[in-house]
Amino acid sequence: MSATIVQAEAGASDETRATGKSAGRRFATLVVRLGAIAAFAAIMAYFVVFAPGFTSTFNLINVVEQSAILGVLAYGMTAVIIGGGSDVTEGGIDLSIAANMGLCAAVYATLLSMGYGDFLSVLAAIAVGMAVGALNALAVVGLGILPLLATLAVLNVAAGMELTLTQNTVVGASSPLLGFLVSGSFLGISALAWALILFSALVIAIFHYTSFGLRLYAVGGHPEAARAAGLSVPLYVSFTYVLSGFCAAVASVLTVSRLSASTPGSGELLLSVLAAALLGTVFSRRFVPTMGGTLLSVLFIGLLANGFQLLNVSSYWVNGVQGALILLVVAITSFARGSEGSR
C-alpha cells in the first residue's frame, strides 16, 4: 500500500518536473528514444533480409542459448541500478559481477574436480557469490563508499581470489547437472535456453509484478521519498547487491556447463553486461532500467554478433558497434535526464 503511494508520488513529481521544464524537451526525448528503437529494428530487419539462415528456429535458439550467461548477469546489474538509482556516477552499479562469476565458476569447478557432488558444489558457488555481493553491500551501504569505487575494489578482490584458487589455469569439470545443461532439451529448446527463459520470467515477475519490485523502484528513484514513506532504503539497496552476487553464481554454473571448465578471463564480460543493462533503458518510457528492457538488449547484443557472423562481416565490428550504441544510449539518457541532472 505504502509502496503504491510512494510510486504514485514519484511518478507525479516526475510529471510536474517534466512539464515544468518544457514539453519540447519531452517531445525531443521521445523522438530520440523512438529513433534508437527504430535503429535497433532497422538492424534486425536488415539481418532478416540479408543474413542467410538468420531467422531459422535453430539459429534463434542458438542465440538465446548464447545469451543465457550474459542475460543472467545483466539481470543482476539491472537490479543494482534499479535499487541504487541510475545516475551513472553516483547511482547503483556492480563492476564486480563478471569477476564474481569467474570466482564462483572456479569454486564450482574446483569442488567438482575434488569429487564433491553437484549439490554441495552449487551450494558453495551460490554462497560465495552472495558473500561477494554482501561485501559490496557492506562497502556501499555500510561504509558509504561510492558504488563505482566500492565494486571496483571488490572486483579486484574477487579476481585475485579466483587467481589464487585456480593459479590462472583451466579447471575442467563434469557432472550430471552440467551434462543436463549441455545436452538436455525440452520442446526442442535446449536446457541453457530454458534457463534464460525461466530466469527471465522469475525476475520480471519479481521486479515488475510485486509490491516488492515497486518499492525497489521507489528506493532507487527517490530515496528520500522512500525513506519518508517508511521503507528501509539500506536494506533494499543491500538486497540488490546480494541478488547481483546470486546472479553471478547462477551464471557461473551456466558458464561452466558451456565451457566444460572454469577458465580465466571471465572479467571480460563486464562491458557487455553493462552495455545490456544500459541499452535496456531505451525500451522504457521513462528511461529507467527494466528487466524486460534488459532482456531485449541482451538478445539484441546476441543477435548483433550472430547477424554479423552470418553476413560474414568481421567480428571486430561487433565491439565497435556495441561501444557506439552504449555511447548513444548514455548520451540519450543524460539528455533525457537533463532536468534531473541538477538533482
Added chain:
Amino acid sequence: MTRSMKGLVKALALGLAAACSLAAISGASAEELSLKGKRVGVSAIGTDHYWDLMAFRGIQDRVKELGGEVIALDAGRKDQQQIAQLQTLIAQKPDAIIEQLGNLEVLNPWLQKIRDAGIPLFTVDTATPHAINNTTSNNYNIGAEIALQMVADMGGKGNVLVFNGFYSVPVCKIRYDQLKYVLSSFPDVKIVEPELRDVIPNTVQSAYSNVTDMLTKSPEKGSIGAVWACWDVPQIGATQAVEAASRNEVKTYGIDGSPEVIKMVMDPKSSAGAVAAQQPYEIGRTSVDNAAKFLAGQKVPPFTFVPAVLVNKENAAEKGKPFLDAAEKAGVK
C-alpha cells in the same frame, strides 16, 4: 534381349570411362588445388600474438588464393565468444572448418559437435582426436633442440628458471616434457622450484617482475644460468629483466620466433640465448592445402609438420634474417 544387354554393357563401359576420367581429374588436382565455390570457416581463439596473427592470416590468404570464401572468426581470447562463434559456424554449414589454438578442454566437446554435424575439421597447432589433420611444427624436435642448446650454453650445469603456466596447452606440454627428458641426462642442470607461471595478458610485464624477483632472491652471479619458457613472449620480459639487473651470465630461451625476439638473439649484447623460430604463416597455409586435398577426395595424414629453425647466437645473422624479412613483408613488427 541381346540389344538390351548390349546397351547395358555400353552403359557400364561409359560409366567406367567416366569414373576413370573423374579419377584422372582428381589426380590432377593434387598439383592444382582449388577451393572454388567452397566456404571455409576459420576460428581462432585470439590474434594478439605474432604467431597467432600470422597463422590466422596464412589460412585466410591461402583460402582466397584457392578461390574459396573465408568466414574468419577471431574470438579475442574469450572462450565464451569462441564457443558462440563455433556454434553459429556449425549452423552456417561451411564445407570445412579450420580451428586455431584455444583451450582444448573447452573446445573438445564443440569440435566433436562439428564432426557430428558432418563438417570436416582441420586444426592448426591443436592436437585433438576430432581433427582430420593437425598442422603444426614438430614440437618434439623443437622442445629437445632448444633444451639441448640451453644445456650446451650452460656448460652442462647450473640452475634454470622455468615458466610453466600453460602445461594445459598441448604444444607447451610437449616442449616442457622434452625439456625434462633432455635434463634427465644432465643431472647438474636443475630447475628452480617452484616453477614460474607465465600469464596472458600482461605476459611481458609479469615475466619481467617474476624474473627480477628471482634474481634478487639469488644475488650471487652464476647462481642462475638460464630462463626457459615454452613460448617467446615471456622470454622478452625475462631478457629485459636479466639485462636490467646486469646479470649477463643468465641467458634466455623460448619458442615461436617473434621478430622482436629474433632481433634480440641477433644482438650479440642481448641476453636472449636462442629461440626456435616457427613458420606460422606457412603452417596456416599448409592447413588450408590439407583441407583442399581432403575436399578433393585425397588422403590426408593426421598431422603435418612445417619445419622450424633454431636461431642461436652463432647462426642468428644468417638464419634469423629470413624470418625478419617475412615479418616485414606481412607488415608486422
